[in-house]
Amino acid sequence: MSKEDSINIELPKTLYNRIIKLSQELGIDDVNEFIIDLIRDSVSRIEMDLGREEYSEEEINRIKERLRSLGYLE
Amino acid sequence: MVSKPHGGRLVSRVVEGVRREYRLREAVELPSIDLDDTRYRDLENISFGIYSPLTGFIGSEDLNNVLNNMRLSNDLPWTIPIILDVDEDTRSLIKEGDEISLRYRGKYVALMNIEEVYKFDKKLYVEKVFKTRDPNHPGVAKAYKYNEYLVAGDIELIDRVLDDYENYFLTPKETRVLFRERGWKTIVGFQTRNAPHLGHEYIQKTALAFVDGLFINPVIGRKKRGDYRDEVILDAYKTLISHYYPRNSVVLSIVRYEMRYAGPREAVHHAIMRKNFGCTHFIIGRDHAGVGNYYGPYEAQEIFYEFPDLGIIPLFFKEFFYCRRCGGVVSSKTCPHDPENHIYVSGTKIREAIRKGMRPPPEMMRPEVADIILSYDNPFIE
Secondary structure (H helix, E strand, O other): OOHHHOOOOOOOHHHHHHHHHHHHHHOOOOHHHHHHHHHHHHHHHHHHHHOOOOOOHHHHHHHHHHHHHOOOOO | OOOOOOOOOOOOOEOOHHHHHHHHHHHHHOOEEEOOHHHHHHHHHHHOOOOOOOOEEOOHHHHHHHHHHOEOOOOOEOOOOOOEEEOHHHHHHOOOOOEEEEEEOOEEEEEEEOOEEEEOOHHHHHHHHHOOOOOOOHHHHHHHOOOOEEEEEEEEEOOOOOOOOHHHEOOHHHHHHHHHHOOOOOEEEEEEOOOOOHHHHHHHHHHHOOOOEEEEEEEEOOOOOOOEOHHHHHHHHHHHHHHHOOHHHEEEOEEEOOOOOOHHHHHHHHHHHHHHHOOOEEEEOOOOOOOOOOOOOOHHHHHHHHOOOOOOEEEEOOOEEEEOOOOEEEEOOOOOOOHHHEEEOOHHHHHHHHHOOOOOOOOOOOHHHHHHHHOOOOOEOO
């Protein structure tokens, strides 16, 4: 990743040390990449949880009708 | 629970009802761009949410991020740029802020708000996406023919050009409802551009043993010479499923998409598409989306380690083969016997047999599947 594509953030030293210890236990050399992966994983999980499938009753019935007509549903 | 769409929300850019009626009338009055098959399929895939979170053709910021970091500018994993190129004449007629219409085969199919018109570095594009500049690579050859300028902006689908496969096409909204109705919580997706042989069947069934449902999703669209024709692939799968699969564990539905043959990058793209259909798992076999010897046999699996936040679980498979001593289909992970006992499922050998009008050996292809393929005068693309 280039410098223009990144920013610096501050972490509490205690957390940083904990991550260092964890990365050593896991045999991970690039701590920076490890932290990026951890953050991405967390962000992705939260986004997933927030995502809602909002279909109206009418829309679901219309979909089910098509699925039945094509033989995908009994 | 089925997978949440990529980016959290399923995109829908399909205009319906009264709004569609007046947008159709507006489209005729606007400057228009004609789409080729690839771009039209991309347009539909954006509109139905198969490419969620994309809401249109991507701009320069996203393109640079996708090429250099394999992520969109909002950091979501994305590996294949979805772009719309235009020639110099068209570029001179449009500018940022304009609304234009998009046509396909003479029909007004979409409206687009132009957010950006920009020139792109074709060589960089080719190198990054395909990892080669070799013009013999089919994806590279096609990319070199792109026009110099790209247009970006959100689209609205107002009409469609239907083909013979509409009854086998389900949108992500429909597959999500279907999976829920069937009570499936875990679904494995399988991408294919081939008629099924025993290797495919065993990969699918091995994966199915661990999940609730199997989503077989053949690619319908332009492929390369020697590939099976679309109708042959569909008929072959229908035959295989009716004879050898538990009916309520499988869904067969097509996706219209033009293969880029971009190997590892395209494997990730295929996974994202299936995530949007609701799959929780996705099968990656040997040389997924590859062509020739441009990519290592398992490079399309290794790339997934770069995306811990992809939101779909890749299932990696080695090659399956028949072992005479085991008396069944196995892989190098499950069979201890010497190679002389092994009969490898060879796509080339299967094609050779079919070209001669013969059934391939039963250790390679189910006879019922072979017969349906042989019922076609020419099952292959010329």
